[in-house]
Amino acid sequence: xxxxxxxxxxxxxxxxxxxxxxxxxxxxxxxxxxxxxxxxxxxxxxxxxxxxxxxxxxxxxxxxxxxxxxxxxxxxxxxxxxxxxxxxxxxxxxxxxxxxxxxxxxxxxxxxxxxxxxxxxxxxxxxxxxxxxxxxxxxxxxxxxxxxxxxxxxxxxxxxxxxxxxxxxxxxxxxxxxxxxxxxxxxxxxxxxxxxxxxxxxxxxxxxxxxxxxxxxxxxxxxxxxxxxxxxxxxxxxxxxxxxxxxxxxxxxxxxxxxxxxxxxxxxxxxxxxxxxxxxxxxxxxxxxxxxxxxxxxxxxxxxxxxxxxxxxxxxxxxxxxxxxxxxxxxxxxxxxxxxxxxxxxxxxxxxxxxxxxxxxxxxxxxxxxxxxxxxxxxxxxxxxxxxxxxxxxxxxxxxxxxxxxxxxxxxxx
Numbered sequence: 097x098x099x100x101x102x103x104x105x106x107x108x109x110x111x112x113x114x115x116x117x118x119x120x121x122x123x124x125x126x127x128x129x130x131x132x133x134x135x136x137x138x139x140x141x142x143x144x145x146x147x148x149x150x151x152x153x154x155x156x157x158x159x160x161x162x163x164x165x166x167x168x169x170x171x172x173x174x175x176x177x178x179x180x181x182x183x184x185x186x187x188x189x190x191x192x193x194x195x196x197x198x199x200x201x202x203x204x205x206x207x208x209x210x211x212x213x214x215x216x217x218x219x220x221x222x223x224x225x226x227x228x229x230x231x232x233x234x235x236x237x238x239x240x241x242x243x244x245x246x247x248x249x250x251x252x253x254x255x256x257x258x259x260x261x262x263x264x265x266x267x268x269x270x271x272x273x274x275x276x277x278x279x280x281x282x283x284x285x286x287x288x289x290x291x292x293x294x295x296x297x298x299x300x301x302x303x304x305x306x307x308x309x310x311x312x313x314x315x316x317x318x319x320x321x322x323x324x325x326x327x328x329x330x331x332x333x334x335x336x337x338x339x340x341x342x343x344x345x346x347x348x349x350x351x352x353x354x355x356x357x358x359x360x361x362x363x364x365x366x367x368x369x370x371x372x373x374x375x376x377x378x379x380x381x382x383x384x385x386x387x388x389x390x391x392x393x394x395x396x397x398x399x400x401x402x403x404x405x406x407x408x409x410x411x412x413x414x415x416x417x418x419x420x421x422x423x424x425x426x427x428x429x430x431x432x433x434x435x436x437x438x439x440x441x442x443x444x445x446x447x448x449x450x451x452x453x454x455x456x457x458x459x460x461x462x463x464x465x466x467x468x469x470x471x472x473x474x475x476x477x478x479x480x481x482x483x484x485x486x487x488x489x490x491x492x493x494x495x496x497x498x499x500x501x502x503x504x505x506x507x508x509x510x
Contacts, residue, residue, distance in 0.1 A: 277316075
């Protein structure tokens with residue numbers, strides 16, 4: 097089954113609201129065997145919504161529409177759907193009872209709220225237990241259209257509890273299975289060259305996608321077909337071949353973020369970690385602490401932006417700073433060791449560099465960032481020398497720091 101997602105709302109097109117709904121819906125549909133072919137965003141204008149509906153219904157089997165179901169005059173989705181499916185709005189007692197339950201004693205019932213109980217006569221109405229906007233399920237000419245609220249919490253709840261279970265019962269969904277591999281050390285072009293021969297002989301039912309990030313590349317194998325067991329066997333066979341080619345360049349056969357991979361490694365080894373950051377400004381600490389349960393291994397971090405803080409809190413020698421400068425291998429090693437001592441941990445990550453856009457010199461241009469990972473008496477360092485703008489420089493450094501720590505733990509665990 098193929099699907100298209102249509103999001104409705106001026107706020108999406110002017111950047112006032114970021115469309116997170118489409119990404120979530122696409123992910124969940126894929127999990128039940130529905131492939132999304134297109135995502136379209138339109139304004140709250142009847143002719144534009146109709147154009148999007150007509151175009152989508154010609155292309156796909158399932159159309160998911162979000163937005164435009166509120167009580168105000170600019171919410172016109174129900175009226176447009178009535179015109180499109182040649183029906184009318186009727187009062188629905190169950191929807192009205194749900195609206196009263198949701199509003200409770202907090203908000204008085206007025207005509208605008210009551211109007212949400214008006215629903216298209218030709219649709220199947222699905223209860224929205226977390227909101228007042230009704231969900232409408234239409235079927236026509238062997239096509240399905242589902243109209244959902246644009247509020248993310250309402251949309252995700254109804255999709256999870258009502259829409260996805262109904263879609264799973266449709267026999268024609270088929271199967272979509274993914275395998276993801278996180279590759280380090282290889283730029284996308286070099287990686288493509290390395291696996292070209294293997295990629296060229298992939299079965300027609302399996303497709304390969306390259307998903308480059310800063311410092312790493314995700315490879316995603318996708319198998320589509322009717323027999324799940326056959327697809328799984330094919331993916332397993334091709335996965336083994338790919339792993340053999342990649343060798344040590346394969347970090348993990350998963351799309352888990354680096355911070356989760358590192359956290360799992362630290363927990364398995366029973367180790368604790370700290371961070372000492374200068375140019376990355378705490379972004380590595382933020383990545384690590386975004387994972388629930390990280391207190392089991394992460395003890396704390398020091399953002400030492402100035403040299404004096406490096407000296408006072410991390411015990412970096414003034415002689416090192418004077419002779420080598422803040423952006424140097426010697427300084428980041430001293431920062432990491434200082435964090436290990438001050439926070440009493442087994443290992444630490446440190447960064448110091450020139451993120452930009454200013455501050456570079458001939459010897460140390462913008463984008464120069466030194467990274468250190470220390471574990472007990474062992475250490476690894478990396479000099480990052482690429483300038484893609486401040487935000488990307490910092491993100492790349494954070495990725496490289498997590499990778500460096502993983503490498504050290506792997507090589508120095510014995």
